[in-house]
Amino acid sequence: MWKITKGFIAAGMVLTLSFVATACSYLPVFTKKAPEPATPSVSPVIEVSEDYYGSMPPYKENQTRGMLSGSGYRIDFSRLELGLMEIAQETFPTPDYYFQEGQQIKREQAEAWLARTKDNPAGLNPNKGPNLLVNILEHDYLDKDQQKLAGMVVGLSLSPDYQDGTEQEKQYTAEQLVAKGEQLAARIVQTVKAQNPGIPMVIALYQVPDENSTLIPGHFLATGTVGAEESSVSKWQMLDEQYYLFPSEEVEKDYPQAYLQYDKLMRQTQSYFGEYVGITGVGRFMNGKLTELTITANAEYDSRTEVLQFTQFAANGINQLIDKDVHVNLYVQSINRPLAIYVRPANGEPYMHIYRN
Numbered sequence: 120m121w122k123i124t125k126g127f128i129a130a131g132m133v134l135t136l137s138f139v140a141t142a143c144s145y146l147p148v149f150t151k152k153a154p155e156p157a158t159p160s161v162s163p164v165i166e167v168s169e170d171y172y173g174s175m176p177p178y179k180e181n182q183t184r185g186m187l188s189g190s191g192y193r194i195d196f197s198r199l200e201l202g203l204m205e206i207a208q209e210t211f212p213t214p215d216y217y218f219q220e221g222q223q224i225k226r227e228q229a230e231a232w233l234a235r236t237k238d239n240p241a242g243l244n245p246n247k248g249p250n251l252l253v254n255i256l257e258h259d260y261l262d263k264d265q266q267k268l269a270g271m272v273v274g275l276s277l278s279p280d281y282q283d284g285t286e287q288e289k290q291y292t293a294e295q296l297v298a299k300g301e302q303l304a305a306r307i308v309q310t311v312k313a314q315n316p317g318i319p320m321v322i323a324l325y326q327v328p329d330e331n332s333t334l335i336p337g338h339f340l341a342t343g344t345v346g347a348e349e350s351s352v353s354k355w356q357m358l359d360e361q362y363y364l365f366p367s368e369e370v371e372k373d374y375p376q377a378y379l380q381y382d383k384l385m386r387q388t389q390s391y392f393g394e395y396v397g398i399t400g401v402g403r404f405m406n407g408k409l410t411e412l413t414i415t416a417n418a419e420y421d422s423r424t425e426v427l428q429f430t431q432f433a434a435n436g437i438n439q440l441i442d443k444d445v446h447v448n449l450y451v452q453s454i455n456r457p458l459a460i461y462v463r464p465a466n467g468e469p470y471m472h473i474y475r476n
Contacts (some may be wrong), residue, residue: 163240172204172218174262181220183257188233188250194276194327195336196256202339203258206323208271209346211260216269221257223271223315229255232307243303248282252303253327263436272321273307274339279326293326297341297357298323302345303350304352312350320345322352334401335362359407365414377402377409384440388416388433396429410465413448418458427452427473432460434471437463 155240187194204218217235233252234242244250254276259318262269274297279290291299311320322428328335338360343352363370366385385398395420403411416433430451437447444465451459456474463469 143263172216172260174219175217175266179220179222180274181257182226183224183229184223185253186226186229186233186254188244188253191330192250192253192327193330195253199256199274199276199325199334200258202235202325203256203274205325206339206342207258207260207270208320210319211270212322213311215263217261217263217266219259219261221259221271223259223268223311224257224273225257228310246283247267248286249278249288251277251281251299253278255307266416268315268318270319270321271311272323273311274323275303275307276325276327277340293340296326296443297324297355299342300340301352301355308345308351312345317347319347334364334399336401338362358380359405361404363402363404365402365412370402374402374404375410380440380442381412384433384436386408387436387440391432392418409442409445411446411448414450416449416451418451418453420458423473423475426458430461430471430473434461434463434469437461439467
């Protein structure tokens, strides 16, 4: 059975970083060898009970967040930042490190890299056609004992669109985009490591979503590791992460079993509640397997008892029809406000929250 929370604590399932002011350590400081980056990966899903990074006051604003190399690009920054933290945990475990917003790559440096070559000698974008490098986002990790910089994770957001020699618009394949990203990373790492010797780094290549898609986020393509004493990426690892809209022809074709489970859930729910509910879903697939499903139900309800009945009915359907190893988030909302949340983790007890206002 799930549990219904009495306050807004359950709303904490919204995946945001908890910046907890952690007391300074008064223990003796011992010199520790900088960790060599592990082979990073994107975990199937960040559970709401994860041990998030703490932070040290005062809060420092990220130097490059929100910077884009041009208009017409859309980045799901929530997904990007959470993914970077997933990747970071492979090398910088949460018990040993504090999180800090990126401070090493200055805004002026990022602006130079995001420029076109013709406009800035340091520019990394082509002189014509769509930009390749859309955003640079840095996360820093501080050693808890020494309370100083001990690692960096840098996300490079890339657009697959390009213009060929005949000025026709085309798209790179995933492999081609990774190859382009590796070239950009080599130049960025060289500069950053020269300014931060002895600091291990992890580079993550992220493909931005299609500008016409408002529901499907971008996805990670590959990660690269730079050891503390290295000046370039020593190892790259491809990642297999994809997002699909439910229902859609694409997911029906590529993952028919997952599509059928979702379709049965949708039909079952709508047959009971009729036209009062519109349902859409976004599925996250890792290595060809559905690992997370986020369902949004738009309901026209005025009564909290109606909201409760619907959420309970949908939750039962989820438990009956969706594989147990899939993390499921159900958001019930009206046009202008949230109504209810139901979360069924792949590991752990499900829970429900009904908003009172």
